[in-house]
Amino acid sequence: MQNLKNALEVLLVDNDASASEATSGLNNISGSIAELFHRLPNCSQNKLQDLFLRQSNLIGSLPTATVQSLRNLHRLDLSRNKLSGPVPQWIGELTKLTRLVLGSNKLHGVINEGHLSRLDMLEELTLSDNSIAITVSPTWVPTFSLSFIHLRSCQLGPKFPTWLKWQTGMYSVDISNTSINDMAPGWFWVAASSAGYLNIQNNQITGVLPSTMEFMRAEAMDFSSNQLGGTIPKLPINLTYLDLSRNNVVGPLPLDFGAPGLRMLLLYDNMISGAIPSSLCKLQTLQFLDLSRNNFSGPITDCLVNESSTNMTVLSIINLSLRDNHLSGDFPLLLHKCPGLIFLDLGHNQFSGTLPAWIGEKLSSLSFLRLRSNMFHGHIPVELTKLVHLQYLDLAYNNISGSIPRFMLNCTGMMQTGFNTNGLQYAFSSGVSSDENELVDYTENITVLTKGQERLYTGEIIYMVNLDLSCNSLTGSIPAEISTLVALKSLNLSWNNFKGNIPENIGALIQVESLDLSHNELSGEIPSSLSALTSLSRLNLSYNNLGGKIPTGNQLQTIEDPAYIYIGNPGLCGPPLSVNCSSQPEPIPGENHGDASDDLVSFFLAMGSGYVMGLWVVFCTFLFKRRWRVSWYSLCDSLYDWVYVHVAVTWTSLRGEING
Secondary structure: OHHHHHHHHHHHHOOOOOHHHHOOOOOOOOEEHHHHHHHHHHOHHHOOOEEEOOOOOEEEEOOOOOOHHHOOOOEEEOOOOEEEEOOOHHHHHOOOOOEEEOOOOEEEEEEOHHHHOOOOOOOEEEOOOOEEEEOOOOOOOOOOOOOEEEOOOOEOOOOOOHHHHHOOOOOEEEOOOOOOOOEOOHHHHHHHHHOOEEEOOOOOOEOEOOOOHHHOOOOEEEOOOOOOEOOOOOOOOOOOEEEOOOOOOEOOOOOOOOOOOOOEEEOOOOEOEEOOOHHHHHOOOOOEEEOOOOEEEEOOOOOOOOOOOOOOOOOOOOEEEOOOOEEEEOOOHHHHHOOOOOEEEOOOOEEEEEOOOOHHHHOOOOOEEEOOOOEEEEOOOHHHHHOOOOOEEEOOOOEEEEOOOOOHHHOHHHOOOOOOHHHHHHHHEEEEEEOOEEEEEEEOOEEEEEOOEEEEEOHHHHHOOEEEOOOOEEOOOOOHHHHHOOOOOEEEOOOOOOEEEOOHHHHHOOOOOEEEOOOOEEEEOOOHHHHHOOOOOEEEOOOOEEEEEOOOOHHHHHOOOHHHHOOOOOEEEOOOOOOOHHHOOOOOOOOOHHHHHHHHHHHHHHHHHHHHHHHHHHHHHHHHOHHHHHHHHHHHHHHHHHHHHHHHHHHHHHHHHHHO
16 A cells, blocks of 8 residues: 555645646556545645546545545546446536546446536546446437547447437547447438547447548548448548448449558458459558458459559558459469568469469568469469468469479478567558557458368467468379478378378477378378377378378377378278287388289289180180081080980989879
């Protein structure tokens, strides 16, 4: 409690001090808010105008009795403490109050007209992140005109709060997550037209975006996670951040976005259709573009159609996500002009053609490249060796052929844990805030197939190091250099045509948690180094031609469903399989027993060929040798007659004995 007493001494030394002077010693104090207010009456002449106790470790409930010494208070900030209980009614008696900031506490209860009706001079009302319900009459007309309204996670709904209609001078508005389940009235868009920052996310607000949206003054708008429909109108000219994700917006996109300074455009999880317009190329300051999980179709616009490649301005995109649409055509030539691109996701579309060699040169900053579930074919270009920052490569579910290029030695992002983490932080998470109004808080989230299941990654995706080439037509052997990618957490090469042995030093991948080499033609024994993978939680080596004794290790014994790991490899023996290695035939030195299936096929082919050849020899002999043919048939007739007579006589004798 000594901290609180010292703070009060600083506060009470000079009652004429300004707010900054009077509260300069009140940082990092702790104690009861009730005791602090109990000592405040010692302030003579009630001259205290500013009480700033933000993030001061204060606990307890605000006193229910009126605190006379706060009569002349202009600004009260008790945010980011551990205050609990209801907001007392005497707050409404602070008639000179211009700022009331109580956000980020544990306050609860109801605020009604009695708390607010006499606060004529109030300019800021911040109650965010409390369990407070604001309950006023639908016909109530407040006497104040607020510039800052921050009510995030309070209870305003279910109806749209009509008292906001009279707040026409709003600058920063945050009514996100306030349980509003209603249509946005026309007057709201008029009242909010002067707001620079507008956040209504995570409600159930319906209706359409206003056609007059371009005349709003907003710099940042977050309308995500609602049920807004209609098309996207022309945007405000000063807009830099727009989040319309998780709504019911339909297409097409506007031919003129109307916001030349747009830096972030988030439209994922909607029903927008049509082609991606060429007007996108005019947004030269755009850094984040997420159009995933919509109904876009056709090829991606080519900004070079009407302009030469030497004169066109470079685009600033660092994060581009177009996954889960119906886009088609070749690998987008638009990306030629995105040298700063760090994250690219074109997965689950209908792109085709080969992967261009210029990826390695033009997109040298790439760290995350996901092209899964498309129709790309051809070889993996050797030029990918230039992507030294690459730490996430997903080419699964395509028709890529050829062998794995030995480019792994250059992928520093897959070799060093935490490589370029600081640089990735901005590329995968960004946003904007205005004081207590945190809006357009974007964090890249993608679903990664690892450990045999889909897992949602959000902010931690920057630490994900992944190589997934599964479900293609890759051939050749798994290069031994793959063991140098020691930062890998997930490696999936399943459902290809790889042959040869598993690299002996596979155990060098000490960070790997999921390893899938199933459904290939791998042979030989399982390397003993596999037991050194102490981080491994999922392993799949099924349906190959592996043989020999299964290695043992503490980590291998903890993996779930151990028998399934090795199914489809008849040459394997030892625990966890029921096949005893002592019953297996001894291997012949120098012989690859992994090719036993090939020998069996050869045996049956040889036997079948001999049978067919023998038939042809007999047929040709009878065809050209008439005497032999007559003799053969005569022999067959004689043999038939002899057998018939012998059977008839035997049968007659048996019947006689039975009747006798």
